[in-house]
Amino acid sequence: MAATIASFKVDYFQFLNTDGKLIEGAQIPALARDVKQLTSLYRLMTLTRVFDKKSIALQRTGKLGTYASCLGHEAAHIAIGSAMREEDCFAPMYREYGAQFCRGVKMSEVLMYWGGDERGNDFSGPRHDFPWSVPIATQCLHAAGAALAYKLHGQPRVAVSVVGDGGSSKGDFLEAINAASAWKLPLVLVIVNNQWAISVPREKQNTARTLAQKGIAGGLASVQVDGNDLITSRWVMDKAIAAAREGRGGSVVEMMTYRLSDHTTADDARRYRPQDDVDEAWKKEPLGRLRNYLLDQGFWDQVKEEELLAECAKRVQAAVEEYQEQVNNDPQPVDTMFNYMFKNLPHHLEEQRDIARKFAREGGQH
Numbered sequence: 186m187a188a189t190i191a192s193f194k195v196d197y198f199q200f201l202n203t204d205g206k207l208i209e210g211a212q213i214p215a216l217a218r219d220v221k222q223l224t225s226l227y228r229l230m231t232l233t234r235v236f237d238k239k240s241i242a243l244q245r246t247g248k249l250g251t252y253a254s255c256l257g258h259e260a261a262h263i264a265i266g267s268a269m270r271e272e273d274c275f276a277p278m279y280r281e282y283g284a285q286f287c288r289g290v291k292m293s294e295v296l297m298y299w300g301g302d303e304r305g306n307d308f309s310g311p312r313h314d315f316p317w318s319v320p321i322a323t324q325c326l327h328a329a330g331a332a333l334a335y336k337l338h339g340q341p342r343v344a345v346s347v348v349g350d351g352g353s354s355k356g357d358f359l360e361a362i363n364a365a366s367a368w369k370l371p372l373v374l375v376i377v378n379n380q381w382a383i384s385v386p387r388e389k390q391n392t393a394r395t396l397a398q399k400g401i402a403g404g405l406a407s408v409q410v411d412g413n414d415l416i417t418s419r420w421v422m423d424k425a426i427a428a429a430r431e432g433r434g435g436s437v438v439e440m441m442t443y444r445l446s447d448h449t450t451a452d453d454a455r456r457y458r459p460q461d462d463v464d465e466a467w468k469k470e471p472l473g474r475l476r477n478y479l480l481d482q483g484f485w486d487q488v489k490e491e492e493l494l495a496e497c498a499k500r501v502q503a504a505v506e507e508y509q510e511q512v513n514n515d516p517q518p519v520d521t522m523f524n525y526m527f528k529n530l531p532h533h534l535e536e537q538r539d540i541a542r543k544f545a546r547e548g549g550q551h
Contacts, residue, residue, distance in 0.1 A: 251450050259471050274328065297512070406436040
């Protein structure tokens with residue numbers, strides 16, 4: 186005899202269509218009518234995009250190291266950062282600048298980090314947030330550990346982490362899901378599904394209908410949303426964080442978006458990605474969609490848009506100057522690349538440090 190002992194579903198949410206129109210028949214969140222908050226979030230999204238474009242220009246002119254663009258991710262990242270409280274904990278990967286700007290990280294600090302100065306990773310904002318994590322998905326376990334600490338101490342705090350579509354296949358991500366499920370942790374794991382794990386497309390990574398269902402397999406509430414829709418993304422994050430804070434357990438949120446840029450400035454996506462796909466994705470990108478909604482509702486106009494772009498350019502340039510002044514007038518000592526991994530430095534690294542010191546004395550540091 187065969188019997189169904191369990192069945193599951195993954196809900197998909199979208200309130201704002203690709204033209205910036207509210208979807209008919211949907212129960213629209215209050216945020217859609219909150220002019221002040223919505224325009225504030227749009228301004229942050231725009232600032233993030235202007236910053237991103239300038240950062241790539243700095244890298245191309247030799248004033249920044251390898252840089253990971255966030256182009257196309259603005260709605261997802263701003264939704265994550267703006268939904269969190271100051272006392273919550275964020276464990277990012279390496280491109281969630283919008284989320285971190287919401288939490289007080291300075292643009293100049295992001296530039297310092299990608300310029301090779303680790304002092305940029307000791308950033309402003311909540312001191313309990315984690316630094317950028319380049320190893321794929323390890324940040325999910327860091328967040329799970331923080332969430333466990335909050336539960337053990339009886340604190341109404343939530344840990345949030347982000348992983349990409351490729352990273353969702355890593356054991357670290359799946360182990361974080363298992364920990365959150367087994368111990369009912371206040372943990373929200375966000376998969377920002379931008380369709381590409383560097384050069385590997387989503388359809389070659391996993392044949393599952395969704396990536397969100399990985400959370401269901403582990404026992405967590407899991408949904409998929411249009412990650413280019415700021416209104417939906419923020420609404421879902423509010424619900425997931427509230428559930429975690431109230432002791433109702435963790436969740437997985439899959440935000441569907443598209444990586445409009447190269448993976449990093451060390452990549453050339455033209456070698457593996459059809460231009461037609463990119464052109465189609467630009468029609469669905471988050472800033473244009475939200476801008477169209479604001480224009481249609483009478484919340485925005487072309488004059489405000491031009492003033493905003495000028496303001497963002499000015500703020501980003503000030504951040505660039507702050508970064509460059511720091512680099513030129515107070516360069517990071519060469520020893521810092523050896524100082525923070527081991528309590529007692531291994532012999533082979535002592536030798537490398539001595540060589541680095543020699544080059545620094547001879548002017549190689551500059």
